[in-house]
Amino acid sequence: MPVKITPKTVNTDFIKKLEELSGQNIHLCMQCGTCSASCPMSENMEFTPRKVMHLAQFGLEEGLEDVNTCKVCASCHSCTVRCPRGIDIARVMEALRQMILRKNINFVEPSKIPAETIKELPPIALIAGFRKLTS
Ligand code: SF4
Ligand code: SF4
Secondary structure, eight states: OOOOOOGGGOOHHHHHHHHHHHOOOGGGOOOOOHHHHHOTTGGGOSSOHHHHHHHHHTTOHHHHHHSSHHHHOOOOOHHHHHOTTOOOHHHHHHHHHHHHHTTTOOSSOGGGSOHHHHHHSOHHHHHHHHHHHOO
């Protein structure tokens, strides 16, 4: 998905909030791509972790909301332990997820999950999924 960068799209409040919530300085990222190469979920992501960091550096809030990266992130911390700049990318992903959920956007709608599927799933996985993916 192409994302146009114009002065109007750069949201400095978003960058500040993201850094506050994650406790990370996203401007330390030098776009080396180690996080993307380390990520076991990157094949299922619309944007890789490196690209998400790049968009975040420009404060492109809308672009980040529209892609599935922070929803698909499994919080495995592979990226975090390998980032040469010491950025805890898993925390950035968590902060992004929180910022979207706080807008009352659900990533899954529990009421739309078929009863048959609910019966099949382990309750602990369901609860963990709802905690992570619903507002
Ligand atoms: S590994 Fe760290 S420095 Fe490299 S692209 Fe990812 S966040 Fe940026
Ligand atoms: S924490 Fe998330 S983004 Fe980082 S490597 Fe694991 S799945 Fe990928």
